[in-house]
Amino acid sequence: MKVITGNRLSDGAVVYLSGNDQWATRLTDAAFFDKADANSVLGAVQIREAEIAEAYLIEVGDGGVLAGREALRETIRKTGPTVRSDLGRKQEFKQ
Amino acid sequence: MYRYDEFDATLVKERVDQFRNQVERRLSGALTEEQFKPLRLMNGLYLQLHAYMLRVAIPYGSLSSKQMRKLAHIARNYDKGYGHFTTRQNLQFNWPALVDVPDILDELAEVEMHAIQTSGNCIRNVTSDQYGGAAADEVADPRPYGEMIRQWSTFHPEFSFLPRKFKIAITASDNDRAAVRVHDIGLRLHKNDVGKVGFEVIVGGGLGRTPYVGHTIRSFLPEENLLSYLEAVLRVYNLSGRRDNKYKARIKILLNAEGPEEFARLVEAEWAQIKDNGIDLLRAEISRIQNYFAPPPFEKLAVESVEMNEQRAVDGDFDRWLRVNTVAHKISGYAIVNVSLKAIGGIPGDITDAQMEAVADIAERYSHDEIRATHEQNLVLPHVKKGDLYIVYKRLKAACLDTANIGLVSDIIACPGLDYCALANTRSIPIAQRISERFANLGLQEELGELKIKISGCINACGHHHVGHIGILGVDKKGEEFYQVTLGGSGGADASIGEIAGRGLSSNEVVDAVEKLVAFYRHAKIPNERFLDTYRRIGAEPFKEALYAAA
Ligand code: SF4
Numbered sequence: 001m002k003v004i005t006g007n008r009l010s011d012g013a014v015v016y017l018s019g020n021d022q023w024a025t026r027l028t029d030a031a032f033f034d035k036a037d038a039n040s041v042l043g044a045v046q047i048r049e050a051e052i053a054e055a056y057l058i059e060v061g062d063g064g065v066l067a068g069r070e071a072l073r074e075t076i077r078k079t080g081p082t083v084r085s086d087l088g089r090k091q092e093f094k095q
Numbered sequence: 096m097y098r099y100d101e102f103d104a105t106l107v108k109e110r111v112d113q114f115r116n117q118v119e120r121r122l123s124g125a126l127t128e129e130q131f132k133p134l135r136l137m138n139g140l141y142l143q144l145h146a147y148m149l150r151v152a153i154p155y156g157s158l159s160s161k162q163m164r165k166l167a168h169i170a171r172n173y174d175k176g177y178g179h180f181t182t183r184q185n186l187q188f189n190w191p192a193l194v195d196v197p198d199i200l201d202e203l204a205e206v207e208m209h210a211i212q213t214s215g216n217c218i219r220n221v222t223s224d225q226y227g228g229a230a231a232d233e234v235a236d237p238r239p240y241g242e243m244i245r246q247w248s249t250f251h252p253e254f255s256f257l258p259r260k261f262k263i264a265i266t267a268s269d270n271d272r273a274a275v276r277v278h279d280i281g282l283r284l285h286k287n288d289v290g291k292v293g294f295e296v297i298v299g300g301g302l303g304r305t306p307y308v309g310h311t312i313r314s315f316l317p318e319e320n321l322l323s324y325l326e327a328v329l330r331v332y333n334l335s336g337r338r339d340n341k342y343k344a345r346i347k348i349l350l351n352a353e354g355p356e357e358f359a360r361l362v363e364a365e366w367a368q369i370k371d372n373g374i375d376l377l378r379a380e381i382s383r384i385q386n387y388f389a390p391p392p393f394e395k396l397a398v399e400s401v402e403m404n405e406q407r408a409v410d411g412d413f414d415r416w417l418r419v420n421t422v423a424h425k426i427s428g429y430a431i432v433n434v435s436l437k438a439i440g441g442i443p444g445d446i447t448d449a450q451m452e453a454v455a456d457i458a459e460r461y462s463h464d465e466i467r468a469t470h471e472q473n474l475v476l477p478h479v480k481k482g483d484l485y486i487v488y489k490r491l492k493a494a495c496l497d498t499a500n501i502g503l504v505s506d507i508i509a510c511p512g513l514d515y516c517a518l519a520n521t522r523s524i525p526i527a528q529r530i531s532e533r534f535a536n537l538g539l540q541e542e543l544g545e546l547k548i549k550i551s552g553c554i555n556a557c558g559h560h561h562v563g564h565i566g567i568l569g570v571d572k573k574g575e576e577f578y579q580v581t582l583g584g585s586g587g588a589d590a591s592i593g594e595i596a597g598r599g600l601s602s603n604e605v606v607d608a609v610e611k612l613v614a615f616y617r618h619a620k621i622p623n624e625r626f627l628d629t630y631r632r633i634g635a636e637p638f639k640e641a642l643y644a645a646a
Contacts, residue, residue, distance in 0.1 A: 081145070
């Protein structure tokens with residue numbers, strides 16, 4: 001399965017395309033696409049220039065777990081620098 | 096210190112206004128990311144993994160207290176309370192919002208700072224020996240030359256679209272503190288037989304995918320010809336450097352394709368043409384710039400400070416800090432203080448807003464308002480009276496900036512790596528932290544002596560791994576982090592590129608590997624021999640054996 005991710009234009013924050021076609025800050029809110037659909041949806045969001053700086057596809061496995069070659073990179077994007085427990089999304093998840 | 100003239104101030108102001116307008120158009124969607132990206136990069140604004148990153152230039156590494164306070168202010172109000180000093184004497188903010196960047200640039204302009212020449216295929220900010228105007232061993236102050244190069248290269252129309260980025264570094268002593276042999280152009284200040292000041296010009300060094308130690312193409316260039324000669328080198332490169340392949344576009348590739356002699360001949364021929372075209376500054380202008388860097392009003396002091404010696408006798412930690420972190424000053428009774436940004440287990444080069452303010456306060460009161468950034472990701476207070484060293488030490492200690500490890504095993508250079516960088520293969524910082532913790536004992540570190548570990552998270556080599564006595568390069572192996580160890584590199588006067596030791600190691604193995612190498616060195620060294628010298632004396636093989644021996 002694929003998820004569409006990007007960096008929000010205004011502040012660069014990591015975002016994921018959600019089911020209601022909005023940008024969500026949590027991977028758990030992301031919409032999953034199969035390969036065939038993913039590319040056409042990506043094409044459609046990439047032209048929403050005023051929302052995101054960059055959008056691309058990432059791979060997720062069952063239950064939305066980050067998978068594939070870029071899993072570590074995407075995990076770090078999802079949660080913030082591994083060397084700063086106080087920064088990134090770790091805080092939000094603790095609540 | 097150099098102050099902006101009206102021309103500079105207008106230039107920077109216009110650039111900020113222009114960028115503010117571009118950001119507005121980008122936010123409205125009028126500019127696409129594709130159109131905007133080159134514009135933001137020209138203003139030092141990158142997009143990294145979690146956010147934008149703004150790279151602020153610190154030309155030749157010189158900062159005033161006021162400028163440092165401004166960086167603290169930006170870190171606190173627009174970022175997440177810290178900044179990161181890089182191997183290019185820049186400061187990076189890791190979390191600025193695009194909407195705030197024009198305001199940040201305005202704030203920087205208030206203290207004559209900017210983010211120009213921190214990105215793109217132009218002549219980047221010149222880097223320098225950090226002890227300019229202070230070191231006992233300096234031939235001449237390198238900063239006026241840095242400033243001349245800054246003025247000449249900023250927005251130079253002919254060189255704003257080079258085949259690739261272009262880095263110039265200057266060192267002011269035989270003891271190379273600016274890694275001049277691994278830059279596109281390295282300049283070493285020295286005096287010729289009749290005592291005239293000039294430069295050894297070294298071209299075609301560089302790290303990255305194809306590392307090279309540079310070649311000396313001119314052993315003595317009179318100081319007054321600096322700019323015309325640089326222009327000749329740049330012209331040869333701009334004309335003949337490859338533009339078809341990004342990885343073959345640096346001057347090092349051209350120089351090695353032509354051969355150093357032929358390259359030198361081309362430069363000399365070009366120089367003969369342009370030498371008298373008025374590129375070089377007139378003597379009066381050189382003196383004017385040198386006057387900006389006139390020494391501060393030093394006091395007449397005894398060589399030794401009784402007070403300092405009393406304190407070092409009773410405070411062992413202070414004594415060690417003096418031995419390890421201070422350097423001889425050219426003026427009697429003064430010392431150069433290195434401020435380590437490598438706390439044990441900390442993030443190399445990171446500094447909090449409060450620490451920036453502490454350094455600014457100390458510099459204002461005890462170092463003639465001067466601060467320097469080093470390419471090894473530390474800071475320097477260049478002019479401290481020996482009698483003030485104890486209070487300076489105490490105040491640094493209160494700010495957790497007293498780690499006595501300059502040049503030692505835990506003074507590790509590490510690039511941001513996969514914790515921040517969009518280009519990274521692997522993380523660098525956690526490896527640095529774990530090595531630093533493994534060798535936490537400062538007494539042991541001092542006993543080990545100079546040992547330079549440098550870590551890069553990808554082949555771009557921002558962490559200078561090729562010139563580490565022990566270099567560590569992150570490589571991606573099917574999505575897993577692996578690390579390749581290189582041995583025997585040096586970025587100093589005895590520059591060399593490290594050799595690959597063998598198969599890649601996992602992140603756990605690599606920390607053990609460093610420990611094994613160090614243990615072997617302790618066993619193999621002769622008294623007072625540095626790690627690098629032992630390696631050079633006995634060769635790679637025994638080190639490799641020690642590294643890969645079954646546990
Ligand atoms: S060496 Fe690679 S990973 Fe490290 S900062 Fe440079 S580009 Fe990023």
